[in-house]
Amino acid sequence: MNLKSLHGTLRISHLENMLDAEDARKANLNGKKNLDALVMKWEFAHDDLQEAGIAIDVLDMLQPWTTVKELSIDGYVGVKFPTWFGHPSFSNMVLLRIENCRKCTSLPAIGQLPSLKDLVLVGMAGVRSVGPEFFGEGCSKPFQSLETLHFENMQEWHEWIPCGLEYEEFPHLRELFIFECPKLQGKFPLHLPSLENLSVCKCEQLVISIPSLPMLHELEIVGCKEVLNESMVELSSLHSIVFSIPDLKSLTEEFILGLTKVKNLTINDCKELTSLCPDTLMSLVTLDIRLCPSLNNISLTSTLRTLKIDGCSALKSLPMSNCMCLKYATIQKCNSLTFISRGQLPPALKGLYIYNCENLQFVADEGEASSPSLLMNEENFNCNNNNNASHLELLEIRDCPSLKRLSSKGNLPTMLKHLEIWRCLELTSLSSIDQLPASLKYLSVRFCPKLESIVDKLQINVSLEQLRLVYCKKLKSLPEGLHKLCHLNEINIRGCSSLVSFPDGGLLPTSLRKVLIEDCEKLEALPNCMHKLTSLQQLSIWECPSIISFPEGYPTNLRVLSLTGVDICKQLFMWGLHRLTSLTDLSIYGGFPELQSFPEEDEEGNLMMTLPTSLTTLEIAKFPNIGFLSSKGFQNLTALEELWIFYCPKLASLPEGLPPSLLKLRIYECPLLKQHCKKGKGREWFKIAHIPRVEIDWSQSLSYLEMQLLNEMNQTVSKDTFFNTRSFIADDRSGRMLKFNGLAWLFLSVPKGSSLLYKEEFEKMNKKHQITSEM
Template sequence: MLPSSLGELIHLHYLNVSGSAIKTLPESLCKLSYLQTLKLGSCSKLTMLPNGMYNLVNLRHLDITGTPLKEMPKGMGKLKQLHILSNYIVGKQKEYGIQELGGLLNLHGSFLIQKLENVVDINQARNARIMDKKHIDKLWLEWSSGNDMVSNIQIEGDVLNNLRPHTGLKELIIDGYKGKIFPDWLGQHSYNNMTSVSLYSCKNCCKLPSLGQLPSLKSLTIYGFSELKCIGDEFYKNEDDHTLHIVPFPSLETLKFMQMPCWELWYSPSSEAFPQLNNLEIEECPKLKGDIVNQIFMRIVSSSSDVSKVRTLFMHAENFTGMSLDGDSLSLRGCEWLVESTFMATIIHHLTSLQDIEINGFLCAAISLPKSLQKLVIWNCTELEFPEQQQHKYDLVELEIYASCDSLASLSLDAFPNLKTLSISECSNLESISMSEPPHTALQSLTITRCHKLEALPRKMDTLVPNLQSLHIQDCGRICRFPEGGLPPNLQKLCVNGSDVLLRGLSSMGKLEALTHLEIYACDYESRINSFPEVDTLPHLPSLTTLQISSFQNLETLECNELLHLTSLQQLHIQYCRNLQYLEREKLPSSLLLLEIKDCPLLEEGCENKHQHIWPKIKHIPTIRLNYEDFSK
């Protein structure tokens, strides 16, 4: 609360209590006849203003944004000096009505009128003189969302008709209007400064206003039109005006349709329409036919002067579908109707510089790859047919396949001589990955996870991918050995998650003198290893600095002696080994700077209690971390 003595500060010009928990303002506030700025924004508990607000005759700025006032005080029309009034809440009684706005002709900037459902007299709307407020740039007209009962739809329409703004307005928002049609003034070409129109939750409207003739309109959002079934010619041009020959939506760049559950038909405009459109978003419009959207999208692509700026997104009620272009990247998400072969061919024809394609969630489709393509990502497309590998060479640099391409049994890297990164996950029928001479010198990163039919890593990896730096093998249960000749000599990071047979054969990895990071994960649901590393299972790794041992559910003993030859080891991470409790033989390597233990309760207990069979083997390590917290020695 503010003290009543506030009214004694008779020379006060500026008062700001925004964001406070204030519940009421003292009536003495209304004695501050010199007050020019009063900021009450985001006062979440303030519901009423003092009754004598009309006495603040020099007030120029009143901000009540985000403050839940029930209505405005009476006599607001006497505040002739007001330049900035963030919003006006219409009351039910006449003295708190909208007609009080008639005297506020100096309003500037953005202005919101709320609770317009309380306007039941057309004359009150007319007397608000919205047309005469020449300095307002943005007008927001709002009917309360919780008030769905409309006593007279005709009055609702007449009220909006009499709230017509001046023709210099730049931005218009209409929210919660419950009439069936919009007044004729909305969309007239005389509003030549209008750049943005948003129509929200106009649930009874069955026809959109004629907005296509607004010459400067750049952004249009249509949201929550529950009854609208069809968008036709009326959207592009006023049928009663035969004198205009403006291209429909000549400046529109962004068009959004959202939550229109009954929308089925979108009649295609002339081929000249939307010459500047580069962002089309359609969300939760489940009945809209895909072929219509395709036509609109292709018109955008084919007519855009800068196709790299085109971005289109479709989201339907039951699934996520879409297409977006961002620079040289194309992203496709959803249903197969978006990637019919002819449709994709047309897109690729226009997008000659396309470098990235992402495809997510398509049920069935075949794709062809443009020559320029550098990156291909495929997600959740089980029936998608992977491009034929034998007949073409592709310039791909990055290829990622996740839970897709069930028909893919064999992948040959010979078709991708420039590939640097390959990631394959959950390809249910993949049995082999192959490569042949000459060496694939570009490949630097290879990740293979959850490919349960894959029986082996590619042959001769040590010579055919000599520059491979990162290798990640996870949950490929049929892989039981490393390839003959070992792994590539320049490998720097290796993550192995596999069977006991594979983990016991780590010594066959070869001479990995460049390896700095090694992660070893057991298949915890089946591993029977109780002591690790077993004798001579780790090869000579002179550059290794980080070792992680994880998910050995039956592991009881860590053999310290088998780690002593790791003379460069600085970090040892042990995690998710719930039965591990012993450190056998010598102490851990003297080069260690960090020992981190997570979710290994028996070993953690031994460390905390400084058990005589554990503490002497780790106390030389500068930092010991137990479950993310540094252990105090």
């Protein structure tokens, strides 16, 4: 085979197996003049001087033709590079990668390559100094074309010796990256006129003195010893800064004055930083401050649009009132913050997110001028009392255990549309004035065990569309006027164990599309006239043992229906399931000891009830005495795609002629049916052999959606904890919170239809391990 005309890229691996340089010479790489790229790799390195000597000779003989454009050397075990390496005759070379050449003590004279644009040096563990030999002895203009220079994981690199002012090094360098060089000290080249991106990370001994870099756009310094910023330097093009320097105490006024065009500033893990005053950065748009526990003084510029503060435990005030352009602010783990006054809320602010502020007591409060938590003045109060009030639209508060109410002396922000509160254990009410903003569309309060009331009465002009109240144990009543809210489309009430009845005679607005009422043990009756809710599509009545009747029937446009409880299910069967002609999803948690079949048949085999033919998903559970599923009851379910059967211990027979549309069958804790449905053996197997997915007593695992929800809550829960608890989940995907032996809070979700199974499993585990859903 003639390889002289070889084009493109040639990769040569396992060069450690080449023990004779003569074999390398025979490869005749120098004669392959059409190669564009050459990759050479040694896979294993040994502390063998003979092997190192062979490697030098082998690499010398593998010299490519001078027209090669890209060259990559990985794992080379020689102590030096051959003389051809970096020779200026390689005038077409634009990319050079040298990686994991751990025995080399110096770099080759790469600076003489006239067309080199990208240089990557990684894992050069033996190199202690980068100096004249790197630039090329006697070369007055090294690296004339270089645009990107990347140093990484050079564990012994101590110093970089620049050429000096008389040399014009790196005139076109645009990007300089230095990562994981823990012993590096000294200076960088001072004259980098074209540099646009400088990133220095994990160089623990390096003290950086930032030179004037007029073209620099992005600056990142992370994990270095110190940054010297005493004087003003030319950084007129700089747009983005990231500093993460544990010993950084301040950014000097002189340094900040040179940052006239900075738009994004990130300060992270600067443990000694006590003061930050970027108020002169008149182009600043985004400010992100994290893990600065000593920071106690901050002033903000009026141009700021996005603010994030996380882990600044000494910060007592948020002087945002002069941030006239601020739209979104996130405040997290600021434990010295006790309340945020309305005078601190900028007029343009649309979204405010507050998480894990342990001592926060009030938000959007009028405040007191003497409070150490505020930077308040008369102008702020005047601004608040006039038309320049906050336009806050979204307020989300989570895990603030000292929060008592949102406002102690006034209304909530008048433009508020979205209000969400999670796990605020001392919250008793939303505001001292009994009124919600007319603009409010979404209200969700979850796991606030002391909340007694939202408001007493809702005004007719309130725009509320979704109301969610989850595990508010002391909530005794819902606000009056609920039935007058013409925009309300969802009510979700779960775990409100003190709730007894609905207000206004139990009426609900006809605009409702979704009603979920679960785990409300004292709730005595459902709202009246529910059969008139012609827009209602989803209804779930779950674990409400005091509700024993549903006398007026169901809205016939329902698409999803989930019910538990013998009495309420009996009434549904008597009323007539078949009347729900649009129903696609039906979940029945039974408990009927008298039922022998489902659907029920009389002694002569006639159906006592008919299922809607529109069903696509059917879930039945806990029918202790049913022995078979009626063939007549299933023969018209031509759209059925999923069938779920749980906890039917005497069920032994499936219906004849299950519909061909059925795609998934799940059976759990039905021991007789499990025996009869053994693949290829059981007497019922022939009935289900055509179904694409059959799962019987399947094992559970933590799903992707569950992990998403855990991340959302910033909780860390091991899979072992999950498997030990085998936690139950709600079927509307919003989940439940459980506590397992005081170890961890779980907030999990599984696909729709699993709620019956998980509820039953929870009850079992509760007896064994004292799991509780109490706060």
